[in-house]
Amino acid sequence: MTESLMNQIRRPDAVGHVDRxxxxxxxxxxxxxxxxxxxxxxxxxxxxxxxxxxEVFRGLGTVPSPRDVKKLCHILDGMKPEDVGLSMxxxxxxxxxxxxxxxxxxxxxxxxxxxxxxxxxxLPATAVIPLHNHPEMTVFTKLLLGTMHIKAYDWVDPLNSxxxxxxxxxxxxxxxxxxxxxxxxxxxxxxPTSGGNIHEFTAVTPCAVLDVMGPxxxxxxxxxxxxxxxxxxxxxxxxxxxxxxxPNESEMDGIEYLGPKxxxxxx
Numbered sequence: 001m002t003e004s005l006m007n008q009i010r011r012p013d014a015v016g017h018v019d020r021x022x023x024x025x026x027x028x029x030x031x032x033x034x035x036x037x038x039x040x041x042x043x044x045x046x047x048x049x050x051x052x053x054x055e056v057f058r059g060l061g062t063v064p065s066p067r068d069v070k071k072l073c074h075i076l077d078g079m080k081p082e083d084v085g086l087s088m089x090x091x092x093x094x095x096x097x098x099x100x101x102x103x104x105x106x107x108x109x110x111x112x113x114x115x116x117x118x119x120x121x122x123l124p125a126t127a128v129i130p131l132h133n134h135p136e137m138t139v140f141t142k143l144l145l146g147t148m149h150i151k152a153y154d155w156v157d158p159l160n161s162x163x164x165x166x167x168x169x170x171x172x173x174x175x176x177x178x179x180x181x182x183x184x185x186x187x188x189x190x191x192p193t194s195g196g197n198i199h200e201f202t203a204v205t206p207c208a209v210l211d212v213m214g215p216x217x218x219x220x221x222x223x224x225x226x227x228x229x230x231x232x233x234x235x236x237x238x239x240x241x242x243x244x245x246x247p248n249e250s251e252m253d254g255i256e257y258l259g260p261k262x263x264x265x266x267x
Contacts, residue, residue, distance in 0.1 A: 043083040043260035049075045049212070050111060050118070050262045057116040057214035060221065063138055064214070069189055072212065076142040076187040079210065084110065084120060085259025086144060086208055103127040103249070108257040117216035120257075123148070123203035130247045131200040131228045134190060139213045141188040143181050146207030150188070152177040152196025153230065153241060170231070170240035173198065180204060198228060198241065 052075060056068040064072070081087065105127050110118040121129065123146070131151070141150075153173035176196035181188070190196045201209065217223050227246055230239040 041260045042263060045075065045079055045083045046110070046260055047262060049079070050264075053116045053118070053212060053214065057138075059115050060136060060215050063191060072140055073187045073189065076140055076210070076212070079142060079144065081144045081208065083260070084144070084210065085257075086120075104251075104253060105129060105249075106253045106255050108255050110257050110259070111262050112216055114215065116212065116214035119211045119213070120144070121201070121207075121209050121211065121252075122255075123201065123207045123209070125203055125205050127203045127207075128249050129201040130250050131198060131230060131241070132250070133198045133226050133228070134192075134213070134217075135223045135226075136192050137190075137197075137213055137215060137217075137223065138192065139190045139211060141190075142210045142212075143183050143185065144208045144210055145183060147180055147182050147204040148207045148209065149180050149202040149204055150177050150196075150199055151175070151202075151230075152190070152199035153239060154194055154197055156238070158193040170242045172233070173230070173239055173241045175237045175239060 049072070052072055056064045056072060103124055103126050105124075106122045108120050108122075110120065112118070123129070131153075152175070154176055156172045156174050177188075177199070188196070190199065201207075215221075215223065217225055225246075227244050227250060228241040229244050230241050232239050
């Protein structure tokens, strides 16, 4: 190679030309790379809850073992509002409800199958979910946001209390809870005949509560919800419960769940 040719290659404008060609080729290669698809928004805690529920709930007539109850409670006790797409400013309430002091309860279903369901109930301040039962069900309740007063009863004689021939006859029940709960409280668990199977929610402040129910309500399977009014009796911690028609305040609005998705690897 002659010295004159070497000098031309070493010239600043020649070097700049080579750099421009390299950069241009790099740009072309980047354009050819297919963009990455966004990953679905997933909460590992919610996913773990879902997978554990599939193992724990085995259908009508079965009650989770103490070990399984402990397992679910451990997961639920660690759940945060963001695990189900909620923020601390309670944006799930309609502006009209907040402005007018509305007290209508709303709910959203995260997941439901024959064996269990995952639901969130949203209660504006002063809203009430009236005294109701959970026939043949095991229910885990975790308050995610707000302060809520919970009153709960169990039948004194659970085997003979559900007398369908005279459902309006008052029946004696023992109070299991009558206090306020906050997100710092442990998960509450009720069983088919114990733990406060008949309970009432009253929102002290705007609340969001997560319910895990196994199995869920089903009219076709005889697990419809019944409502009651309670009258205290002479003994401390007891009350007479009388079945009533569904109260107006028990009507709820369903809303779409927009939080982190659950991935069902079996489908």
